[in-house]
Amino acid sequence: MHTLEAGARERLLTHCDFSKGPYIAVVHARAKLNPGMRKSEEFMLRTILRSAKDIKKYERLVSTMRAKGYNAYGYVSVHARAAKPALRIFLHTLLDKVYDVITLKGERRKSAKKHLTPNRIHKEYITALSQKGCIAGERYFMIDIDTKDPDTYCDCFNKLQSIAEKDKKNYNKDRLCYDTIIVAEYESKNGYHIITKAFNPNLMKMEDVEVKPATCNPMLFLEYIQGATV
Numbered sequence: 001m002h003t004l005e006a007g008a009r010e011r012l013l014t015h016c017d018f019s020k021g022p023y024i025a026v027v028h029a030r031a032k033l034n035p036g037m038r039k040s041e042e043f044m045l046r047t048i049l050r051s052a053k054d055i056k057k058y059e060r061l062v063s064t065m066r067a068k069g070y071n072a073y074g075y076v077s078v079h080a081r082a083a084k085p086a087l088r089i090f091l092h093t094l095l096d097k098v099y100d101v102i103t104l105k106g107e108r109r110k111s112a113k114k115h116l117t118p119n120r121i122h123k124e125y126i127t128a129l130s131q132k133g134c135i136a137g138e139r140y141f142m143i144d145i146d147t148k149d150p151d152t153y154c155d156c157f158n159k160l161q162s163i164a165e166k167d168k169k170n171y172n173k174d175r176l177c178y179d180t181i182i183v184a185e186y187e188s189k190n191g192y193h194i195i196t197k198a199f200n201p202n203l204m205k206m207e208d209v210e211v212k213p214a215t216c217n218p219m220l221f222l223e224y225i226q227g228a229t230v
Contacts, residue, residue, distance in 0.1 A: 007223070008074060008222040008223040009055065011076075011186060011220070011222055012025075012049075012052075012055055012058070012076060012222065013052060013055075014184075015076065015184065015186075015220060016049060016052075016076065016080070017080060018049075018050065018051050018052065018080070020080035020136045020137045021080035021081050021082055021083060021136035021137075022048050022049060022050045022080065022081050022083065022129070023048075023049045023076050023077045023079075023080055023081065024046060024047070024048060024049070024076070024077040024081060024126060024129060024130055025046070025047050025048075025049050025057070025058040025061065025074070025075070025076045025077075025222075026044050026045070026046050026074070026075045026076070026077075026219060027044060027045045027046075027058075027061045027062055027064075027065045027072050027073075027074050027075075027225060028042070028043075028044040028072055028073050028074075028075065029042060029043055029044065029065060029068075029070040029071065029072040030042055030072065030073065033070075033071040033072065033073070034070055034071050034227075037070075045061040045064060045065060046061075046123070046126050047060075047061055047126075048126060048129065049076070058074070058076075062074060062225050065225055065227065066225060066226070066227050066228045067228060068227065069227040069228055070227045071224075071225065071226055071227050072224075072225040072227070073189065073221060073222075073223070073224060073225065074221075074222035074223045074224075074225055075219035075220060075221060075222055076219065076220050076222055077130075077217065077218075077219060077220070078140055078142050078195055078214075078217075078218045078219065078220050079135045079136065079137070079139070079140065079214060079217075079218075080135075080136040080137055081129045081130070081134050081135065081136055082134045082135060082136040083129070083134075085131075085133050085134045086125070086128040086129040086131065086134040087128070089128040089131055089133075089134070090124060090125045090128035090129075093124055093127075093128065094121065094124065097112065097115045097116055097124075098116070100112035100115075101113055101116060130217055132214065132215045132216075132217060135214055138197075139198060139213075139214035140183055140195050140196060140197060140198065140214060140218075141195070141196045141197070141198055141199065141201070141211055141212065141213050141214065141218070142193055142194065142195050142196075142211075142212045142218035142220065143156065143160075143192075143193070143194040143195075143196060143204065143209060143210070143211055143212070144188070144191070144193060144209070144210045144211075144212060144218075145188075145191040145192040145193075145194070145208060145209050146190055146191045146208045146209070146210070147190065147191050147208040148190070148191055149208070152206065152207075152208055152209065153192060155206065156194070156204075156206060156209055159203065159204055159206070160181050160182060160194075160196065160199075160204075162203075163181060163199050163200070163203050163204070164181040166203075181196050181197050181199065182194060182195070182196050183195040183196060183197065186220060186221065188221035189221060189224050191208070193220055193221055195220070198213070198214070201213065
């Protein structure tokens with residue numbers, strides 16, 4: 001089994017507050033990491049982390065990806081997920097698929113049955129858990145800085161400082177400093193991921209900087225995974 005990099009393991013343990021709910025871990029084989037792969041050929045492996053013990057489930061995904069020979073990135077959801085609304089979405093989807101199996105005939109019925117295998121059902125639940133209406137706790141933004149340039153990094157922090165000062169009603173009036181809006185910050189493969197409280201994203205217009213609100217289901221970078229060579 002893949003041994004998780006110390007930095008990735010520490011990031012998972014630091015970031016994930018399992019008392020809020022489960023998190024979704026993803027291993028994503030991207031075209032830009034794999035020469036010859038088309039965008040349409042990208043794929044991902046997903047699992048649910050309900051406790052620190054489940055980190056082993058993420059490690060198994062990484063091992064599977066490496067064995068396939070693909071380079072990939074590992075991610076974890078910024079937000080803990082809310083199981084009750086996800087269950088409602090999942091059951092609604094499942095009933096639709098069962099209805100198709102009952103009512104359809106011939107080849108269409110055979111095709112519908114393929115969606116009711118244990119593996120496909122599990123994937124449907126993860127998809128439900130990933131919906132924007134299934135966030136547990138406060139909704140955060142993630143700022144994706146796609147460069148290691150120190151000037152861009154500093155400019156981003158200065159903008160966040162300015163945003164916090166202009167929005168005093170939402171943040172601690174006595175401590176108008178970075179921690180009034182910034183929840184956590186991590187280094188990514190090509191830059192930085194900064195988790196913040198919600199703000200007006202139009203105030204953060206910068207080159208190489210993308211603001212990802214909670215509704216976009218932002219994913220926090222964990223590690224770069226190199227596929228095994230034959």
